[in-house]
Each structure stands twice: as structure tokens, then as C-alpha cells.
Amino acid sequence: MKHIVVLTGAGISAESGLKTFRDSDGLWEGYNIQDVATPEAWEWNPALVQDFYNMRRKSVLEAKPNSAHCALAQLEEKFKVTIITQNIDDLHERGGSTNVVHLHGIITRSQSSKNPNLTYPINGWELKMGELCELGSQLRAHVVWFGEAVPMIDEAASICTTADLFILVGSSLAVYPAAGLINYVPRNVPKYIIDPKIPYLPSDHFIKIEEKATLGVPLLTNELLNE
Numbered sequence: 656m657k658h659i660v661v662l663t664g665a666g667i668s669a670e671s672g673l674k675t676f677r678d679s680d681g682l683w684e685g686y687n688i689q690d691v692a693t694p695e696a697w698e699w700n701p702a703l704v705q706d707f708y709n710m711r712r713k714s715v716l717e718a719k720p721n722s723a724h725c726a727l728a729q730l731e732e733k734f735k736v737t738i739i740t741q742n743i744d745d746l747h748e749r750g751g752s753t754n755v756v757h758l759h760g761i762i763t764r765s766q767s768s769k770n771p772n773l774t775y776p777i778n779g780w781e782l783k784m785g786e787l788c789e790l791g792s793q794l795r796a797h798v799v800w801f802g803e804a805v806p807m808i809d810e811a812a813s814i815c816t817t818a819d820l821f822i823l824v825g826s827s828l829a830v831y832p833a834a835g836l837i838n839y840v841p842r843n844v845p846k847y848i849i850d851p852k853i854p855y856l857p858s859d860h861f862i863k864i865e866e867k868a869t870l871g872v873p874l875l876t877n878e879l880l881n882e
């Protein structure tokens with residue numbers, strides 16, 4: 656069975672109403688990364704960081720998977736599919752995908768501030784100050800902050816080496832090590848990119864679908880399912 660590897664970024668969730676980071680009204684326009692998404696920010700003002708992720712968790716819970724998430728899940732009818740996502744929402748899972756690797760964590764879980772391997776489900780949208788892990792440390796969102804290690808990167812890289820077909824959806828490829836994953840996909844493997852504003856690509860071996868995800872992804876998945 657052919658193995659399709661999909662790398663997704665914030666763009667695939669844009670039409671579900673979740674802001675991207677670097678588009679014109681992007682998340683990083685309203686916030687300073689240093690204030691809300693770094694270990695230093697957590698040291699300096701944990702309540703502000705907690706609040707930032709509580710707000711984002713609220714919008715994730717209110718959002719619904721869109722036709723791009725669902726179309727990728729449908730690929731599982733005919734192919735082995737691995738979704739590697741930079742997104743911390745759970746829309747791929749809610750869209751039906753069963754094999755999702757979250758490079759930057761997932762906002763619906765919390766983690767110990769002492770031991771990142773200790774993670775817990777969060778019921779509802781709010782993680783409160785004073786909620787402690789089993790070691791007694793303050794619980795934080797289970798997301799990878801800038802300057803922190805990306806524990807899943809090696810697994811993600813080796814998954815990319817086993818792709819028979821690669822699809823990149825909705826990422827500006829601005830953030831490493833995630834952006835470097837495309838270099839692990841063998842040269843002879845067909846590569847597609849779906850994005851209304853195709854970002855700079857180190858190699859021109861990509862088949863470009865210059866469309867938004869809810870248009871471009873179903874177009875491609877229907878083709879693959881009916882070939």
C-alpha cells in the first residue's frame with residue numbers, strides 16, 4: 656500500500672476560523688512571541704502565557720474540521736497516510752485522520768512544567784493557575800515553545816524518508832526544524848504543495864496547487880482516490 660505523508664501548517668485550519676501566524680491578520684501580529692510562546696515568558700509571567708493558550712484552546716474547541724481535514728482522512732480508504740502537523744489544534748483527528756504526529760504539541764493536553772513527558776488531558780477550555788502535575792509543578796499547555804526541543808522531529812524525519820507521495824498544505828516553511836522535513840523526502844517521490852500564496856521552496860520539484868486548502872486538497876485527494 657502506498658504511503659502518503661502530509662505536512663500541514665496553520666493554513667489548513669484557516670478556513671475553520673483559526674488564525675494563521677504570519678498572514679496579514681495573523682496571530683503574531685497581535686502578540687509578541689517573546690511574551691507568550693517562550694520558556695522565558697513562562698518564567699516571567701506564567702498567567703499571561705496560560706491565558707494566551709486558554710484563549711486559543713477556546714477557539715480550537717469552537718472550530719470544526721473543514722473539507723481539507725476530512726479529505727485527507729478519506730485518503731486512508733486507499734493509502735497508508737501519516738499526517739505530520741505543526742498545528743496544535745486537533746482538527747485532523749476530529750476530521751477523521753487516525754495517524755497524526757504533532758510536531759509542536761497539542762493544545763487539548765497539558766504538561767508538567769518539570770517533566771515534559773508527563774502530559775494530561777484538559778477537560779474544557781481552561782487550564783487554571785494552581786492546577787498541578789503529579790510532581791507538584793504548575794500545569795502548562797502541551798505545546799513546544801520557541802527555544803524548546805521538538806521531541807518528534809527525528810520520528811517525523813524518518814517518516815518523510817518512507818513517503819511514496821508527499822503533500823505540503825498551508826505552511827510558510829518559516830520555522831525550523833519543521834521546514835527542513837521536506838529535505839528528507841526522497842527526490843524521486845511526487846511532491847505537491849497546496850497554498851494560495853506558494854512560499855519559497857528550496858527545490859522546484861513541487862507540483863503547485865495555488866488554491867486555498869478547502870479547494871485544493873479535495874481536488875488532489877479525489878484524483879488520488881480515483882487514479
Ligand code: APR
Nearest residue numbers: 664665666669675676677741825826827828830852867868
Ligand atoms: N489554505 C491553505 N493555506 C493557507 C490558507 C488557506 N485557506 N490561508 C493561508 N494559508 C497559508 C499561507 O499562505 C502560509 O503559507 O498558510 C501558511 C501559514 O503560514 P504560517 O502562518 O507561518 O503558519 P505555519 O507555517 O504553520 O507556522 C509554523 O510557526 O509560529 C510557529 O509554532 C508556530 O506551528 C507554527 C509554525
